[in-house]
Amino acid sequence: MTVGTRIHYMDNLRALAMLAGVVFHAALAHSPLLHSYWPTADTGSSEVVDVVAWFFHLFRMPLFFVVAGFFAALLVGRGGLAGLFHNRLARVGRPLIVFLPLVTISLRLLTLHAAETAGHPSPVLEWIRSHVQENGALPWSFSLAHLWFLWYLLLFTLLTWVGSTLELGRVGPWLAARPAWVIPLALPVLLAPALALVTVPWPAPESFLPALWALVYFGAHFALGYQLFHRPQWLDRLRPGLPAMLFGAVAAYAGLAWLQDAPSDGSVALWRHLIHAVLESYSAFWMTLASLLAGRRWLDGHSPAMRWLADGSYWVYLVHLPVLFAIQYELLDVAMVWPAKFAVSVAGTLAISFLSYAWCIRRTVFGRWLDGRRVTSTPITGAASEEAAGAPKKSHFYLPRNLRR
């Protein structure tokens, strides 16, 4: 499979999954489900937000980890496990060490300021205000915040070495030899127990301590992406089932929403939680596969705009939460309907984050940290890769940015 070219659809899917995270976090301020827990929770909320935002949330991170597994296999193919470790430490470990304290401190300062000054504070801000008044200060709590995915990428890098050493890759050819529908039908059931360990919808595993459910659930998606790199034809075999998967994913999600509203108690609640987990797992996995198929169909071309978005999306995701919180804390006291506040917060966060990327990051040492060493549009032609030989629609091929060291 491709080792020397840029794989556009995976790059673009990764960018979209990250940018979807910005929209999701902005929407949480207007989610009735999280009103009591989210610091920027606004008085304006709607159940429409819960229905739509949580649906996208179900598959944006699984999709991200499939893409991450795909690129991990690509890195191993290029430079072996040593190359993978070197790359992940530089492009994942280093940003985590640098940005985690900055993000944590800025979120804390913003939240303390909002708790002190907001005229219409959220329930969390009200609690913080009364806690500070009673105890004098808010205790520090160490958390990975929204950067938890970087920590799990490092853990999955370690597990890639474990899997490779224990020769677990032999499972891949065996699975690929089964009929194409086996994995879409069986894997969600196998993953449901992991999701049953946590609430529905799944929470962010923000603790440094690895969460077993997240290791299993996201690890399986990472492994799927890893195998997908070696067997891209498996995805093509699923193409005829795309409409059914889309329909099934929406139906499973609708069933999940309907069941969540029904009252339950005792052992009925336990069974219901297991059924929730199964439905959640099916909906998320089928939407992940549908996204991959759609990406391969419609996003697999070189576009300067998408390339720029893909380059900037990492930085945008790293810094978006403090920017978003700063905007949404200010909006708490502004008289505006919630859709307008939502639009302002998303547009403002994306504008500030992308402009800071363009002006302060892209051409600096931080840009090289995040994007890798830039090679200016030097096309690789001919026999550099199998894809070059098999994809005449592409006129230019670029060294994968994340492979350059």
Add this chain to the structure above:
Amino acid sequence: MSWFATDAAMVRRLVLKDWQVYQKQLAGYVAGMLLALGLIGLGHSWAAGAGALLLLVLLVVVGSYSIQTLLLTERKQQNVPFIMSLPVTPMDVYWGKLLANLAIYLVPFTVVAGGMIAMVLSTPMPDGLVVWTVLIAAFLLTSFCVLLCVAISCSSEGWNIFTMIALMTLVGPFILWVTRSRQVGLDLEGESLVFGPVAIGLLAADVLVVVIAIGVTSWLHARKSSFL
């Protein structure tokens, strides 16, 4: 009498050789340790107990097994005559074995110790437990270093087993002492992360024991003019 290896590249190759010989088992141990950390993070007391016990057992076994595999079994298999035919000095082999075992042990040790500290800091558990965790981890690391040095110096399975049992016997009482002793004075339920004079003294003692163990073993090997 030289305390150092004559060929650093050869030592690196010997370390890599041992790493490759042992990496399959090590991969299994690392996977087991991540599972144990995941169990602890489940939030149930039974799972936390099972996870903590699994971590402790794996950490002890990984050290003992690497020493057994890379030092004693190799000697049993009459590897010394083969090594004598290679262009290496006794000190090259000594440093190769010492560094390989340390590297192999430090991978799971870092996972466990880092995971435990992360757990304390990122959960509602009192931060004072970090000091306790560091002291226990340092004791286990020191025990491993001593066991490794004894195995390298004596090359005797009997002495190895004796030392291992002696050190393992000390683990339980040490944990109890550190937990309960007023002399140590750890504030296990406090939120402040303070290393008091006794804690610093214990860590210094650990470092001293490791330095002495490696120093004595190096001195014994430096006196050797041949492998036999």
